[in-house]
Amino acid sequence: MLNKEELQRITESIQLAESHTSGEIRVCVARQCKGDPLEAAFKKFNQLKMDTTRLRNGVLIYVSPSDHKTAIIGDQGIHDAVNGGFWNEALEKMLSYFKKGEISEGICKGVEKVGELIKSRYPVSENDINELGDEVIMEE
Numbered sequence: 717m718l719n720k721e722e723l724q725r726i727t728e729s730i731q732l733a734e735s736h737t738s739g740e741i742r743v744c745v746a747r748q749c750k751g752d753p754l755e756a757a758f759k760k761f762n763q764l765k766m767d768t769t770r771l772r773n774g775v776l777i778y779v780s781p782s783d784h785k786t787a788i789i790g791d792q793g794i795h796d797a798v799n800g801g802f803w804n805e806a807l808e809k810m811l812s813y814f815k816k817g818e819i820s821e822g823i824c825k826g827v828e829k830v831g832e833l834i835k836s837r838y839p840v841s842e843n844d845i846n847e848l849g850d851e852v853i854m855e856e
Contacts, residue, residue: 717745717781722820723852729824730850733831739773739794739838740848741830742766743823746855749780756780757787760855767791769847773838775830779810781819786810788830797837806830 718726730741742764749756757778761767766774772793779786788803806829813822 729827737835739834744853746780753785753787
């Protein structure tokens with residue numbers, strides 16, 4: 717799916733985005749997504765306990781390259797902060813890269829777009845702690 721360098725680049729994009737915000741971004745890359753990607757993302761969001769951040773400001777970017785499916789889920793604090801079209805804007809940006817076969821670049825652009833949003837709503841605090849890991853979750 718993604719090679720070591722691509723995974724590292726995605727992790728670095730998460731770290732860069734999170735350096736400007738107290739929000740938490742995670743990326744899950746699934747080998748397959750047979751059903752609705754939003755349902756799969758919601759399930760993974762809960763499995764990863766992303767709803768346990770102090771400010772309820774976690775965001776999961778869920779991607780299944782082989783099935784051409786992706787979804788973005790934000791916890792309650794994030795969801796309340798965004799306008800209706802934001803998730804679609806982020807998804808469209810990602811999909812424009814996916815269509816060219818640039819999966820890792822698309823994911824990085826999605827992370828960047830989500831980071832911009834949560835930075836304005838949840839700026840980094842002086843004693844900010846990273847509540848969730850930054851590594852890409854690979855789902856078999």
